[in-house]
Amino acid sequence: MVEIGYWASQEQYSMQQLIDFVKEAEKGGFESTLTSDHFHPWSHTNGHGNFTWIWISAAAERTKKMRFLTGVTSGVYRYNPGIIAQAFASLDVLYPGRIGLGVGSGEAMNEVPLGFDWPSADIRVEKTIEAIQIINKLWNRDEKNTRNSAASLSNDTSTDEDGFVTFVGKYFDIQNAKLYSPPSTNIPLYMAGSGSHAIKAAAKYTDGLITTTKPDNADQVFGIFDKAAKEVNKDANSLQKIAKPKVSYSEDYDEAFKACEFWRTTQIDDAFNTNISDPRILEQKAQKEVSDDEQKRSTIIVTSIEDLISPIEKYFRAGFTQIYVHSTSPDEIEFIRLFSKRVLPYFRDKA
Numbered sequence: 001m002v003e004i005g006y007w008a009s010q011e012q013y014s015m016q017q018l019i020d021f022v023k024e025a026e027k028g029g030f031e032s033t034l035t036s037d038h039f040h041p042w043s044h045t046n047g048h049g050n051f052t053w054i055w056i057s058a059a060a061e062r063t064k065k066m067r068f069l070t071g072v073t074s075g076v077y078r079y080n081p082g083i084i085a086q087a088f089a090s091l092d093v094l095y096p097g098r099i100g101l102g103v104g105s106g107e108a109m110n111e112v113p114l115g116f117d118w119p120s121a122d123i124r125v126e127k128t129i130e131a132i133q134i135i136n137k138l139w140n141r142d143e144k145n146t147r148n149s150a151a152s153l154s155n156d157t158s159t160d161e162d163g164f165v166t167f168v169g170k171y172f173d174i175q176n177a178k179l180y181s182p183p184s185t186n187i188p189l190y191m192a193g194s195g196s197h198a199i200k201a202a203a204k205y206t207d208g209l210i211t212t213t214k215p216d217n218a219d220q221v222f223g224i225f226d227k228a229a230k231e232v233n234k235d236a237n238s239l240q241k242i243a244k245p246k247v248s249y250s251e252d253y254d255e256a257f258k259a260c261e262f263w264r265t266t267q268i269d270d271a272f273n274t275n276i277s278d279p280r281i282l283e284q285k286a287q288k289e290v291s292d293d294e295q296k297r298s299t300i301i302v303t304s305i306e307d308l309i310s311p312i313e314k315y316f317r318a319g320f321t322q323i324y325v326h327s328t329s330p331d332e333i334e335f336i337r338l339f340s341k342r343v344l345p346y347f348r349d350k351a
Helices: 015-028 052-062 081-094 108-114 121-139 196-205 215-231 253-258 261-267 279-289 292-298 305-317 332-342 344-350
Strands: 003-008 032-035 067-070 099-104 156-159 165-168 173-177 189-192 208-210 240-243 246-249 300-302 322-327
Touching: 003 015, 015 032, 015 052, 015 332, 032 052, 032 322, 052 067, 052 081, 081 099, 081 121, 081 173, 099 121, 121 156, 121 165, 121 173, 121 189, 121 196, 189 196, 196 208, 196 215, 215 240, 215 305, 246 253, 246 305, 246 332, 253 292, 253 300, 261 279, 261 292, 300 305, 305 322, 305 332, 305 344, 322 332, 332 344
Parallel strands: 003 032, 003 322, 032 067, 067 099, 099 189, 189 208, 208 240, 240 322, 246 300, 246 322
Antiparallel strands: 156 165, 165 173
């Protein structure tokens, strides 16, 4: 079954604004929220640096049934995977069945400012795989999520009769660790990926893929993903394929386009792998290198809210199972209300 959720940008809005947005989204019929997990924002001007884990707890307390998923939490440096496992287990105890975890190999802007080096993408993906293995073990998830671990990375993993986990990997060591407050439910775990290494890892070790891939390129990405899932005897059709198309709505096209400016930095060549960690430099680079035409192509800009129906349908036809609408509209509350009234019902009726 396909699902449309809401995207909450921790880099672009204050924590209170985002709480207001998700409350309005839930009132309008959204059932899930995907939210970023950053230390630095993508842009310096009007940027925010909310601590996502704290915000999720506050937002879950102020909503009734809204589910929350990170898009994404990096287990490469600033977060130890054992602490990630503990934090999201505790969130699941407080809000059972409403918490999900998306992991990824991170961006320099969130790790380098805290004193870490920035290695190659392959190394970061390998570290992410080890982090996933540790989280799975500490959560005591079904063995099918971790059975291919030894084939991918050399490590020594064991769990004793009391549930204490030892993991000796290439990058992480966990010695006799146990979550004394384990998850209440089976927390969904997804991985972000755009390169083939990360896409394969998502298929083998998690419940699905989070990707910025657009519908026109989805066949190639999903071909890699499905093949990797079959290699470890997983049913590719049971795994989620998650997208977050960026949109901007206003009856005034120029206003809708102007509201996209915060995200110009994400259109820099190889933006997600750049070693630049200072949002001021990213912003200056984007101003020089990213044209307005490129900016317009990166975002679905509409002056009628119903004009979002067709682009979203393309994502579902391409094979995506979950769409989180990333709005950067001039008036976010107005966007949520109109989308809830005129777009969500269309897809709910089709489902």
